[in-house]
Structure formats: C-alpha cells, structure tokens
Amino acid sequence: MKEVQVINIRGGRILDETTDAQGRLADIHIAGGVITEVVDAGSKLPKADIDLDATNCFVSPGFVDLHVHLREPGREESETIETGSRAAALGGFTAVVAMPNTEPSQDSRIVVEFVRAQGERAGLCEVIPSACITVGRAGQALAPYGELRDAGVTLFTDDGNGVQDPLLMRRALEYARDLDITLAQHCEVSSLTVGAVMHEGSCCSHLGLPGWPAIAEELMVHRDIELVRLTGSRIHFLHLSTERSVEMVRHAKAEGLPITAEATPHHFTLTDEALRSFDPVFKVNPPLRTPADIAALKEGLRDGTIDAIATDHAPHASHLKEQPLDQAPPGMLGLETALSLSLSELNMDAQAVVAALSWKPARIAGVGDRHGRPVAVGESANLAIFDPTCEWVVDRDVLASKSKNTPYHGRTVCGKVRHTVFSGQVVVRDGVAQR
Numbered sequence: 001m002k003e004v005q006v007i008n009i010r011g012g013r014i015l016d017e018t019t020d021a022q023g024r025l026a027d028i029h030i031a032g033g034v035i036t037e038v039v040d041a042g043s044k045l046p047k048a049d050i051d052l053d054a055t056n057c058f059v060s061p062g063f064v065d066l067h068v069h070l071r072e073p074g075r076e077e078s079e080t081i082e083t084g085s086r087a088a089a090l091g092g093f094t095a096v097v098a099m100p101n102t103e104p105s106q107d108s109r110i111v112v113e114f115v116r117a118q119g120e121r122a123g124l125c126e127v128i129p130s131a132c133i134t135v136g137r138a139g140q141a142l143a144p145y146g147e148l149r150d151a152g153v154t155l156f157t158d159d160g161n162g163v164q165d166p167l168l169m170r171r172a173l174e175y176a177r178d179l180d181i182t183l184a185q186h187c188e189v190s191s192l193t194v195g196a197v198m199h200e201g202s203c204c205s206h207l208g209l210p211g212w213p214a215i216a217e218e219l220m221v222h223r224d225i226e227l228v229r230l231t232g233s234r235i236h237f238l239h240l241s242t243e244r245s246v247e248m249v250r251h252a253k254a255e256g257l258p259i260t261a262e263a264t265p266h267h268f269t270l271t272d273e274a275l276r277s278f279d280p281v282f283k284v285n286p287p288l289r290t291p292a293d294i295a296a297l298k299e300g301l302r303d304g305t306i307d308a309i310a311t312d313h314a315p316h317a318s319h320l321k322e323q324p325l326d327q328a329p330p331g332m333l334g335l336e337t338a339l340s341l342s343l344s345e346l347n348m349d350a351q352a353v354v355a356a357l358s359w360k361p362a363r364i365a366g367v368g369d370r371h372g373r374p375v376a377v378g379e380s381a382n383l384a385i386f387d388p389t390c391e392w393v394v395d396r397d398v399l400a401s402k403s404k405n406t407p408y409h410g411r412t413v414c415g416k417v418r419h420t421v422f423s424g425q426v427v428v429r430d431g432v433a434q435r
C-alpha cells in the first residue's frame, strides 16, 4: 500500500506552461497525491510530514521521456525496470515510455502488462509500455493493435529497427488512424547500414571504418512523410540525427501534416569525431553526426520543428559494450544527464527546455492528463525540482543505472535535479533516491 505523504515545497520558482520564462516564486502544499495549495512565497502552509527546500530551484512538471530501454524482460544484466526507473527519477522524469525491444518483445498483452506492473512495483515513475508495430519487430506481420490498445498502449514502434516494407507501413498507418494510436518510427533503411559502425563522412573514411550514411535515415523520413500525407495518420519520428531530416519535418509540419519528432542529447552534444578514440561508448544508432547536423537539431528544437528531447537511454552491460567497435551493441545512457546537457548546450531558456522535456512529450505519449501539467491546485503531484545553475561532474560509477555506458564520464555539466515528486510521493530528495 502506498503511504500517504503530506509535502511542503518552499522557496522555489514555479516554471510551467502558464508562467513566463522567469517562473513565479511560490510555495506548494501536496496531500493525497494532489497539489492542494499554491501560495505566495513565505505564506503560511498547513503542516507537512516532509519539507522540501527549493531555494534557487525551479519547480516544474516532471519530465516525460518518450524513449527508454529498460531491458526487462530478457536483458536484466544491463538494466531492470526498477534500476531504470530509479535513474529516471534521479533525472527528474516522472514518466518514461519503455521501448519494446525486450526479450520477449512487447508485442502481446501479457508482456505489456508485465512491464507496467513492474513499473508500478518499483514506484519511482510511471512506466508506460510501448508495443511493437510488427510481431517480434521482425517487419513481417502487424502486431495485434486492437488487443494492445485495449491493454492501454497508445504508442507503437519497432525501435531498433525501422519498418522496411512500405506496404506494411502503409497498412500500419491505416490501422493506427482508425484505432487512434500513434506510430513511432526508427528511421533507418537497413540495407544502407549493413556492417556500419559510425557516421559516413570524412572522419570514417580517415579511420577506415564502414560508414552509416545520413541518407539511410532521410529516405525513411521522406517515405513516411509521404505515407502520412496519403493515410492521414499521425507519426512520431524517433531520434532524428541529420540536418536534412530536420528540414523535411519542418516543411511537412508547415503543410499541416500530423508529425512529431524527438532529438536526443547525445545527438546535439557529440560528433562523429568522438569515434577517433575507437571507444564503443560512442557507438550509437543512429550514429553521432557532424557539427552541421548538431546545429540543425538545435535550431529544430528552438523553432519547435522537433517537439521533444528524448534520451534513447540504452544501457548495455560492460561485457557487451566493451567489445571491439564492430561487435559492440549501439547505445548509451541518458536519463540522469538529459536535463543538464539540455540546459548547458541548447542555448534555450529553462522554460523552453522543460517544454521539450515535459508537456510536449507528455501529450505525444498520451499522458497529458497527469504529466506535464501546470503546477496548480487540483493537479496530480508529478514534479521535478531542479537547480539550473548547480555544476556537477558526471561519474559513471555513481549513476543509478545498472550499466555504465555514459559517454559523458568526467564532463562538467550545469543544472541538477534536487527533488522529484511522483504521484504525491517524494522519490528523490536532495539528489538521493528514496526507494
């Protein structure tokens, strides 16, 4: 049984969709999982069991990550739903969408229900299971959308694989439209990336490594924009990484097509030059690209072409990740560093960063009724309380994830989550997970 917590949060500035970019100084009272009072800073509040100090902090709606790999069921040596949820809470996330490339994959009601139940058991954030577009993510037959939708799934993806067959993708979009679900595409034409380990460009030629061309992503972005135009269904593009992809999405949105997109912190902070180290920690799918691509992603986030910052948190146990580049699996950790990297590198104000981390992804994930909400009386208490100026050094050995594959080990970043409140419970207090 969930214990009932009565919480006061004092000294912070509320930052949400209704405030201006500076936020608004106010104190907050939470009881029974709900915000029950918001008063002028320093005013009297009812007594609480827990007093959270928010001095120098923003108090914002909790973050929502559209893209995490929690590895359970099947790959628990790399992460579990509990350890991944703890990393999420420490990063200020109150909801995460669990990608379906588990073993078995999330293409049946029973696996989806298992993932949700494990999330509830951990109690650190809401774990929202996604489900596969195709059975086993094999790209051959459509997954049972009706059954999965009835089990509460709203986001479907074969992430890790793109849906290669245009006819199958057309049919998937037609069903998605009729069932009012969202498809999220991993844009990669796989015949163009066989054996690839890094971005195809001058750096990869110099190193003599097989390249991963930008066009492999862009062809699928282009195809799917045309399929959306044909079917009228909506689509979400996962982890966009190239300048041309951003441009195509910008044009498609200007035409009014129902498209949303995300970018990851690693794609807007690191380039293919990192691979000169031959360190597999920098291998990721899609690969790290060029400074021009980074500039385009940042501009896309600034002008709203890219709706959301999503981490693609992809833990891999050391014995898997620390293999030669060609054998190491792609992917890197992201949950505990996303806010800091976004605040440090994007040149956007904190409110615009929180929009891309909170209310915009909340709506895409279909949880906008309880996450990404204004910090106001009557709303569910799902909150991130963070100090935007606190500097800290990323240390892979103190991250909560079960794996250590962060590419930011040793980097000084700015902005830190101090407390996280999930469903009216303090799950992170003074930077320490409470469960």
Ligand code: DOR
Pocket (backbone or CB within 6 Å): 069, 101, 159, 160, 161, 186, 283, 284, 285, 286, 312, 314, 315, 329, 330, 331, 332
């Ligand atoms: O780098 C990646 N790793 N990209 C993906 O799309 C899948 C992910 C994983 O599951 O490790």
